[in-house]
Amino acid sequence: MSNDEEDPKNAALSRRLFLQTAGAAAGGAVMPPMLLAAAAPAVAIADAASVSLTLEVNGSRHDLRIEPRVTLLDALREQLQLTGTKKGCDRGQCGACTVLVNGRRINSCLSLAIMHQSDRITTVEGLAQPDGSLHPLQQAFLAQDAFQCGYCTPGQLCSAVGLLEEHRRLGPGAAALTDSAIAESMSGNLCRCGAYTQIRAAIRDVAAADAGTAAGAGGDVS
Amino acid sequence: MNNFSYVRAADIDGALRLAAQPGAAFVAGGTNLVDLIKGGVAQPRVLVDITRITALGQIQEMAHGGVRIGALASNSDLALHPLIVSGYPLLSQALLSGASAQLRNMATVGGNLLQRTRCYYFYDAGFERCNKRQPGSGCGARDGYNRIHAVLGGSEQCIAVNPSDMCVALAALDAVVEVRSVRGTHRMPIADFHRLPGDTPQRDTNLGAGELITAVELPPNRYAQHAHYLKLRDRASYAFALVSVAVGLEMDGDRVVAAGLALGGVAPKPWRLVDFETALRGHRLAEVDLAALAAAALAGAKPLEYNRFKPELARRALVRAVRVAAGLEEA
Numbered sequence: 001m002s003n004d005e006e007d008p009k010n011a012a013l014s015r016r017l018f019l020q021t022a023g024a025a026a027g028g029a030v031m032p033p034m035l036l037a038a039a040a041p042a043v044a045i046a047d048a049a050s051v052s053l054t055l056e057v058n059g060s061r062h063d064l065r066i067e068p069r070v071t072l073l074d075a076l077r078e079q080l081q082l083t084g085t086k087k088g089c090d091r092g093q094c095g096a097c098t099v100l101v102n103g104r105r106i107n108s109c110l111s112l113a114i115m116h117q118s119d120r121i122t123t124v125e126g127l128a129q130p131d132g133s134l135h136p137l138q139q140a141f142l143a144q145d146a147f148q149c150g151y152c153t154p155g156q157l158c159s160a161v162g163l164l165e166e167h168r169r170l171g172p173g174a175a176a177l178t179d180s181a182i183a184e185s186m187s188g189n190l191c192r193c194g195a196y197t198q199i200r201a202a203i204r205d206v207a208a209a210d211a212g213t214a215a216g217a218g219g220d221v222s
Numbered sequence: 223m224n225n226f227s228y229v230r231a232a233d234i235d236g237a238l239r240l241a242a243q244p245g246a247a248f249v250a251g252g253t254n255l256v257d258l259i260k261g262g263v264a265q266p267r268v269l270v271d272i273t274r275i276t277a278l279g280q281i282q283e284m285a286h287g288g289v290r291i292g293a294l295a296s297n298s299d300l301a302l303h304p305l306i307v308s309g310y311p312l313l314s315q316a317l318l319s320g321a322s323a324q325l326r327n328m329a330t331v332g333g334n335l336l337q338r339t340r341c342y343y344f345y346d347a348g349f350e351r352c353n354k355r356q357p358g359s360g361c362g363a364r365d366g367y368n369r370i371h372a373v374l375g376g377s378e379q380c381i382a383v384n385p386s387d388m389c390v391a392l393a394a395l396d397a398v399v400e401v402r403s404v405r406g407t408h409r410m411p412i413a414d415f416h417r418l419p420g421d422t423p424q425r426d427t428n429l430g431a432g433e434l435i436t437a438v439e440l441p442p443n444r445y446a447q448h449a450h451y452l453k454l455r456d457r458a459s460y461a462f463a464l465v466s467v468a469v470g471l472e473m474d475g476d477r478v479v480a481a482g483l484a485l486g487g488v489a490p491k492p493w494r495l496v497d498f499e500t501a502l503r504g505h506r507l508a509e510v511d512l513a514a515l516a517a518a519a520l521a522g523a524k525p526l527e528y529n530r531f532k533p534e535l536a537r538r539a540l541v542r543a544v545r546v547a548a549g550l551e552e553a
Binding site for chain 1: 227249261269273460
């Protein structure tokens, strides 16, 4: 990656950080505009030492320079332009930012990017096959009409992938995923449009297909 | 969100050295700390990442039959670990009732012990009064919207509630917290780990500056067959407890041999019910007036304007949880 001065993306980020910090300072105290303009960069930029980081996202390695405070969510969206992962509440309450880290679902808004050096990260962009064929859960979401506005969908999908993996890890003896078990396990993903019934149905379909495959039945469960 | 520098600790001694810097805070799951930093409630200058210290992640049986849980074990790994599922179902139930699947994957045992209150007046730095966040500034909750607040153990300065489910189960199970500092290792019974607010509500726990939680030890469990965590909240899932009850019973037929009971959601720390336990011990459940014991447990309750429902909710929850744990009632 090019250095900070030459990279328009980083220049834009610095400007925005400057503006945010200046705004925060203005909100906290009444200061003359001249003093504010002079004081703000020292607070914003001097403290903003960037660190080098390599993230492995959807099978590709990316070298970036970020401040330690940048969340995984913001690094994905604003540095890697992987905007499929959504920012909803940004406080770990809505699940729109759910991604998979080493196969486990987490809230990327509450996780610092710098803590994910050498982790394997999967976002919604990485669920489909390289040839574009959709992940079974993506197909099931389409078949069941499991979304309306679609904003929560990337988080729902990643969360559901995590749920099915957690269920697989319990082994063949685990109880089948009931609707109430799916609802409980998906409670960290809010859907403001209220597509919960269809989301549950889509997950149930894929779980049933998995169970069929695991049992060697190979039944036609769509 | 204030900026901070970041360092990654390779081992426990390294972590303790790094934590000696002014303004340093340990970070692991980050589910609470990062949120608090975003809200301006926590303003660390240095984050010491301890997640790569593999020695802190293990869950293993101890020589005398208890279980040692590394501080970095995630809430989900712990809840589903065979030793916990079979030996300590109370802890498993409590963990799985907390937060969401994503947060449980991130959150660690050590972080859960240090989870800060969800009092609105503490969590939102826009409120001027909070003695926990800003000592001496007053309490916004006492004369404010205090529906989720403490009815037991509060003080004039603070009525914030400890939000953890895990800690309520740990209290009933007599867990011990292992702490490391540059001076060495020491152990604190869970009952001594969290503090009541008194005049120093800014201190949630008795963990000293620069000290690191390294493990939680569970004594051999007598309650594997008869345990129940009952959590009552505004939604069926993904909400903090208004009232919760952790009950473990050792039964000989219908006689109680030993009992561990604690309440959550009603006090600044997990509220152990020693008198209730003593009254159960040695008696057949049919002979015991559970409602009277529950009433005695809440006798000191001091409800405020919006949490008047809590003592009655807690009394009923206690009776039901004990009956479910004993197998007298369906969960």
